[in-house]
Amino acid sequence: MVKTQENYVAARTVDEISVNAEWCKRCGLCVAYCPKRVFDQDAFGRVIAARVADCIGCELCERLCPDLAITLLPERAVAHG
Amino acid sequence: MAVQDYIRKRFFPHIWCAGCGHGTVLNALLRSVEALGLSKDELVMVSGIGCSARISGYVDFHTLHTLHGRALAFATGVKMGRPDLKIICPLGDGDALAIGGNHFIHAARRNIDVTTIVLNNQIYGMTGGQFSPLSGCDVNATTAPYANIDPAFDTVNLATASGATFVARTTTFHVHELEKYLTRAIAHRGFSVVEVLSQCPTHFGRRNNQSDAVEMLDHFRQQTVARGAKRSRERPDLMQRGIFVEEERPEYCEQYDALVAKASAAGNGTNNGGAAS
Numbered sequence: 633m634v635k636t637q638e639n640y641v642a643a644r645t646v647d648e649i650s651v652n653a654e655w656c657k658r659c660g661l662c663v664a665y666c667p668k669r670v671f672d673q674d675a676f677g678r679v680i681a682a683r684v685a686d687c688i689g690c691e692l693c694e695r696l697c698p699d700l701a702i703t704l705l706p707e708r709a710v711a712h713g
Numbered sequence: 714m715a716v717q718d719y720i721r722k723r724f725f726p727h728i729w730c731a732g733c734g735h736g737t738v739l740n741a742l743l744r745s746v747e748a749l750g751l752s753k754d755e756l757v758m759v760s761g762i763g764c765s766a767r768i769s770g771y772v773d774f775h776t777l778h779t780l781h782g783r784a785l786a787f788a789t790g791v792k793m794g795r796p797d798l799k800i801i802c803p804l805g806d807g808d809a810l811a812i813g814g815n816h817f818i819h820a821a822r823r824n825i826d827v828t829t830i831v832l833n834n835q836i837y838g839m840t841g842g843q844f845s846p847l848s849g850c851d852v853n854a855t856t857a858p859y860a861n862i863d864p865a866f867d868t869v870n871l872a873t874a875s876g877a878t879f880v881a882r883t884t885t886f887h888v889h890e891l892e893k894y895l896t897r898a899i900a901h902r903g904f905s906v907v908e909v910l911s912q913c914p915t916h917f918g919r920r921n922n923q924s925d926a927v928e929m930l931d932h933f934r935q936q937t938v939a940r941g942a943k944r945s946r947e948r949p950d951l952m953q954r955g956i957f958v959e960e961e962r963p964e965y966c967e968q969y970d971a972l973v974a975k976a977s978a979a980g981n982g983t984n985n986g987g988a989a990s
């Protein structure tokens with residue numbers, strides 16, 4: 633079941649996706665909702681960013697993660713207005 | 714400042730269950746604060762008691778973890794003492810509108826400059842799944858084993874009628890919207906309320922045929938609609954998301970300062986023969 637966010641914004645170039653295994657609780661939200669199916673879970677539920685090349689930089693995984701375990705790299709510079 | 718610089722990393726991984734929506738609200742809040750370019754020293758988080766209230770332990774702002782239902786009373790005190798600081802109150806649905814309902818309506822009526830986030834998981838998470846005034850009819854809870862017969866408050870209508878000058882609602886599925894509303898709410902001068910439908914897989918999902926966080930977010934996606942969208946007219950049964958109120962009205966601390974200045978200018982009011990005191 634592939635689900636997509638109604639209005640996600642394709643935003644940035646992502647070279648690498650860091651998943652903090654110490655913080656991740658294996659809830660599966662990133663796996664289920666990434667519009668490009670970038671993530672897999674192994675037999676133990678551990679999250680692997682398996683297809684980083686497919687990532688469109690929508691930032692959904694990074695923001696959905698309840699455990700602040702996902703960081704898209706390079707980190708985005710925030711413009712303060 | 715990077716998002717991770719706003720948290721107390723030593724307390725991570727946090728205490729919330731796998732898939733708990735409260736973590737997603739924390740995530741969005743940090744990004745809002747970062748987008749506004751606020752420093753940790755100008756932010757105060759005041760929370761009550763509940764799983765939601767635990768947020769105050771994780772942010773590296775000035776923080777107060779107070780009493781169940783009473784966060785807005787403490788927040789009022791902090792804001793009156795230090796009107797220059799930004800105050801954020803994350804409240805659970807029970808915390809905000811059961812035991813804390815009276816504080817909520819009066820803080821809104823005064824239009825004190827506090828940002829209130831109602832983390833609505835429709836249940837008392839911390840104490841094991843009792844229904845709250847936001848559960849609504851037909852919800853199953855430990856205290857409603859044959860389903861709840863209490864209708865729910867509509868947080869948006871309640872906040873609006875009470876006088877809140879910024880009122881918005883979204884869900885933990887709509888993360889970009891969530892960050893945007895929190896940013897607008899924090900920047901707003903006056904009492905702002907952002908209701909966020911947040912998932913509690915452990916106590917709500919488990920009792921209400923929603924097996925995990927993934928399914929609960931799908932529910933938020935299907936059961937809500939953007940305010941003003943064509944679909945919102947076709948489906949009046951769906952809950953509306955959006956900004957419902959954004960207006961200017963005199964803020965409480967400003968009114969208080971103005972009153973103090975006026976009273977000082979008029980003197981102490983005792984008639985001592987016309988001599989200026």
Ligand SMILES: Cc1ncc(C[n+]2csc(CCOP(=O)(O)OP(=O)(O)O)c2C)c(N)n1
Nearest residue numbers: 762763764765781805806807808837838839
């Ligand atoms: C004065 C008082 N009454 C009752 C409690 C017990 N209590 C602790 S948390 C809570 C409700 C939690 O539910 P909610 O506010 O919706 O937050 P959640 O845990 O779901 O995030 C209650 C009733 C308390 N701590 N203090």
Ligand code: SF4
Nearest residue numbers: 656657659660662697
């Ligand atoms: S959303 Fe976060 S906590 Fe959940 S599985 Fe993905 S990385 Fe882990």
Ligand code: SF4
Nearest residue numbers: 666687688690691693
């Ligand atoms: S940013 Fe995250 S959710 Fe979006 S495409 Fe890349 S991996 Fe998937």
Ligand code: SF4
Nearest residue numbers: 729730733764838913
């Ligand atoms: S009991 Fe519910 S609200 Fe509390 S941490 Fe677990 S999932 Fe979150």
